[in-house]
Amino acid sequence: MAQTALERLQELVIRMNGYRDSYYNKNVSEVSDEVYDRLFDELVALETETCVYLANSPTQGVGYPPVSKLEKTVHKRQLLSLEKTKNVDELITFMGRKQILLMLKLDGLTLKLTYQDGILIEAATRGDGDTGEIVTHNASGISGIPAGLPCKDRLVITGEAFIRPSDFAELKERYLDSNGKKYGAGRNLAAGSVRLLKGLECAKRKVTFMPFAVLEGFPELKTKAAKLRKLPELGFTPCKFFLTNRPLTRMEMENGIQQLKSYAKENDIPIDGIVLTYNDIVFSEFCGKTRHHYKDGVAFKFEDEAFETVLRKIEWNPTRSGEIVPVAIFDSVEIDGCDVSRATLHNVSHVEKLELMPGCRILVTKRNQIIPKVEENLDRGGFDLSRVAPAVCPCCGEPTRIHESKPDKEGEQGTRTLRCDNWNCSMQKLMKFVHFAGKKAMNIEGVSEATLETFIGKGWLKSVLDIYSLDQHREEIIALEGWGEKSWKNLWDSIQKSRNTTFERYLVAMDIPMIGNYASSILAEAFDSSMDKFIGAVDNMYDFTFLPDFGDTLHNNIHEWFFDEENRYIWDTLQTMVKVRKPSAKQQVVRGSPFAGLTIVVTGKVEPYTREGIHEVIRSLGAKAGSSISGKTNYLICGENAGSKLEKAKSLGVKVLTPTEFFKMAEAA
Secondary structure, X not given: OOOOHHHHHHHXXXXXXXXXXXXXXXXXXXXXXXXXXXXXXXXXXXXXXXXXXXXXXXXXXXXXOOOOOOOEEEOOOOOOEEEEEOOHHHHHHHXXXXXXXXXXXXXXXXXEEEEEOOEEEEEEEOOOOOEEEEOHHHHHHOEOOEEEOOOOOOEEEEEEEEEOHHHHHHHOOXXXXXXXXXXXXXXXXXXXXXXXXXXXXXXXXXXXXXXXXXXXXXXXXXXXXXXXXXXXXXXXXXXXXXXOOOOOOHHHHHHHXXXXXXXXXXXXXXXXXXXXXXXXXXXXXXXXXXXXXXXXXXXXXXXXXXXXXEEEEEEEXXXXXXXXXXEEXXXXXXXXXXXXXXXXXXXXXXXXXXXXXXXXXXXEEEEOOOEEEEEEEOOOOOOOHHHOOOOEOOOOOOEEEEEEOOOOOOOOOOOEEEEEOOOOOHHHHHHHHHXXXXXXXXXXXXXXXXXXXXXXXXXXXXOXXXXXXXXXXXXXXXXXXXXXXXXXXXXXXXXXXXXXXXXXXXXXXXXXXXOOHHHHHHHHHHOOOOHHHHHHHHHOOOOHHHOOOOOXXXXXHHXXXXXXXXXXXXXXXXXXXXXXXXXXXXXXXXXXXXXXXXXXXXXXXXXXXXXXXXXXXXXHOOXXXXXXXXXXXXXXXXXXXXXXXXXXXXXXXXXXXOHHHHHHHHHHO
């Protein structure tokens, strides 16, 4: 089949940029000046004929203007996510009898391009969906972005900037991330490259852009597919998709997904799933949206791929609570472009369940492409806990013991953990300091575990109270290797800043067992964030089980902690060193919210939120964000990779909501 002018133009840009890369970056001339000049003239003629000018075309110059910072831009139309599933049946249900596009879910960084009068006037990242960063200066270094179009009307498109797997294999050996380490995944390198301040550096990273939607433009066309099919005429290469003509069977849906996966692999395109979206634009807009995703599509996420490797040993790491956590150390395997060689095993029960012994062949995944997980042991048999669990603490050498928690149901076994009961264990002491200075506690920025370990070793920190007297050792600290006047000033400024804190942070910093963000927020509400009211309740043996989600264990933990004289001394003395500020005003309950006054618990991942993020959404609706399922729980929001809370909710008759149902109810308020 004969090439079109546009296809030849795109081929020449790719070919000549390869020659340029060899010449400018590798000091190698692959062709003579005569051949290059002839190709250049042909490219100029084709651009004149088609009126298409790719941003990275050799004819657009060799300069890449840098910027001093990335400016912000507000998206006229929000760039939201899609709800996700791993169940093909849910795709069939979602499709119904509507015509759909089945499209590659590209794995990179989402960009929005805006053209006016045929000129690219802005390239911007998705950001948080409402506000992104302007990266127009890097457009000329990204393959697949035209700088000029024959179309003079306003055109706004979204797509993905990514790095092809074959290119990433080479580039990851050349570039390091902000932590000085090799990039673990192509998406991270692509995102970092697009946000560089120097366009010339971005141009070296081999980033490609591929559009997947037209937000503005071609108003005469009423379907998404029709608009995407217009883009090749303008020099774009749209994302691969299939268009249905009738409802699909389960087998047909699975075949379509497999064909798209094969296409991506054959064409060196990084993907992490498949997108299903309605084709009709009017109907899509009618579907509406939630706070975090549009309702006209759903993303099908692939199951986490398992990799076989060999378990070499199990490390046991003491924590501040005295529990010793097992970690699997295995032969390194590459998952999603990242070398993985360790994964937490959680507790003794998990080790026993998998019958893990050094030398076993195991299957390892990265859950949601993030958290390494040992899924299975392929060589079960001959398990002996005494051969893998240490009899003495690996830190202090004191005897360890197995502790078994109370089971949730009668007849079931509780969770078994390994513990060190030596309260003077150096690792436990160190981790208590780490917790105290942490972001959710006193939030002393820039204080690393290594710094705290050094100060403890020097004898400068015996109690967390000593942190606020470190100025007594100012000269000694400045004299330490790697330190100096500036480092000391940064440290001391962070310590001073932490003196202005909240009731919740203060309570979390005390490290009372099971008192975290959620429990501290309940106590703050119950006692008006008043230190006096709270300690008065403690002294008068207040029954904390009256509070939401506070059971006998939490009640006993609070009273037992304050019975310890040293704990009470720290509680009282720290208040002379810091100021616990009161909230300016209580949050107003959302009028008409269906969740006002109710308790909602979350299990699994509700994208794009962190756990604390979705808890903030819950609280903004006038509800309490619970941490565990009980008879007092009103709703359970069940996200991806739901845990044991789902089964417990079902057994107690607690209403279970999908994220879509939750956001739909919230939007109706």
